Amino acid sequence: MQDFFEFGLGARILYKAGLVREMSSEVLRMGFDARRALIVADKGVIDAGLLDQVKEGLQDAIEIAGLFEDVPANSSVRAVEAGAALAIENGADFVVAVGGGSPLDTAKCIRILMTHGGQILDYQGYNVLDRRLVPMVAIPTTIGTGSEVTPYAMILDEEQNLKVAFASSFLAPDIAILDPEMTRTLPAHLAAATGMDALSHAIETLVSTEHNPFSDSLALHSIDMISNYLRDAIHRGGDLEARGQMLVAACMAGIACANSLFGVIHALSHAVGGKFHVHHGTLNSIFLPYGMQFNSAVVPDRYVRIALAMGVNIGGRSDAEVIADGIAAVRTLASDCSLPARLRDVGVPQDALEELAAIALTDGAIFNNPRSATQEELQEILVAAW
Numbered sequence: 001m002q003d004f005f006e007f008g009l010g011a012r013i014l015y016k017a018g019l020v021r022e023m024s025s026e027v028l029r030m031g032f033d034a035r036r037a038l039i040v041a042d043k044g045v046i047d048a049g050l051l052d053q054v055k056e057g058l059q060d061a062i063e064i065a066g067l068f069e070d071v072p073a074n075s076s077v078r079a080v081e082a083g084a085a086l087a088i089e090n091g092a093d094f095v096v097a098v099g100g101g102s103p104l105d106t107a108k109c110i111r112i113l114m115t116h117g118g119q120i121l122d123y124q125g126y127n128v129l130d131r132r133l134v135p136m137v138a139i140p141t142t143i144g145t146g147s148e149v150t151p152y153a154m155i156l157d158e159e160q161n162l163k164v165a166f167a168s169s170f171l172a173p174d175i176a177i178l179d180p181e182m183t184r185t186l187p188a189h190l191a192a193a194t195g196m197d198a199l200s201h202a203i204e205t206l207v208s209t210e211h212n213p214f215s216d217s218l219a220l221h222s223i224d225m226i227s228n229y230l231r232d233a234i235h236r237g238g239d240l241e242a243r244g245q246m247l248v249a250a251c252m253a254g255i256a257c258a259n260s261l262f263g264v265i266h267a268l269s270h271a272v273g274g275k276f277h278v279h280h281g282t283l284n285s286i287f288l289p290y291g292m293q294f295n296s297a298v299v300p301d302r303y304v305r306i307a308l309a310m311g312v313n314i315g316g317r318s319d320a321e322v323i324a325d326g327i328a329a330v331r332t333l334a335s336d337c338s339l340p341a342r343l344r345d346v347g348v349p350q351d352a353l354e355e356l357a358a359i360a361l362t363d364g365a366i367f368n369n370p371r372s373a374t375q376e377e378l379q380e381i382l383v384a385a386w
């Protein structure tokens, strides 16, 4: 165990089917001195009609100061600055974000500018913020990012074509509302990609150099839930029990990684996602088996526990066999989710791999990987995954 660790719970977490329609009382119970909400959502949320539930949930108690819906698939500097300008112009004093990782991360960063002003890139990096931000309610409509509880945001800097990290305990939302009704219209391919993102959070957290007994317990149970419910959550979209289980599993994995950080899988995924704008969860799904294989050389006991949580039978077999079966179980889950297995399948050109390895080497996620990786080793993983 670590000599020192810290474990914090940022958001108040509420779970109930249909809760969004009655959320104003929960918002008021938080005692915020805020009554004018900027709603941040993307086109998918609006097209799915999910905003009606949010408006119904806020009515009477909360005024809607504005709706910012111009959120791209990968949250961007331009979107953050436009959203913040709208919030300030309309006198919003808190933010309600609805959607997947992109609207939630965009909303987190809009709060930075609502509170501090200036340009968003001035606040990139770790622990730059020095005080609380305007309040935020996060309503996830996907089943995996965990953004509703994490103190991070990844924002695409369009000028450099790079994903920029923002990390501060002040970034975590104040309330996370887990309402499986809000995932009912989530398409199968996004359920698959975001579900595998959640699995990558749990697995990377368990092997991170910063893991601790609190994050371990959340991550292990999250893996168990994902391996049992992700398939039904994808292939039986109306199965609110499966979608609810996945919402909770993703949130648990989010809390775990908020406290114990990421590793090589996210470093590679950020590099490729920044350059080629492939879905984050899809990339994590591709990199998971390779990252697990690479790291299992240094923390095999951790991968035995992961295999066990994936449902692998341990009895009388060597650690190496169990670990191999755990990695195979992750591959099978990704394949059952109809996700692509290789980088070539998602449009990444072979001649980009060297540059991608160099970018991944500088990504903050890699610093807590249990095995230090050279640029050559990262390139080997990229070549294998291509």
Ligand SMILES: [Fe+2]
Pocket: 145, 197, 200, 201, 266, 280, 284
């Ligand atoms: Fe992720």
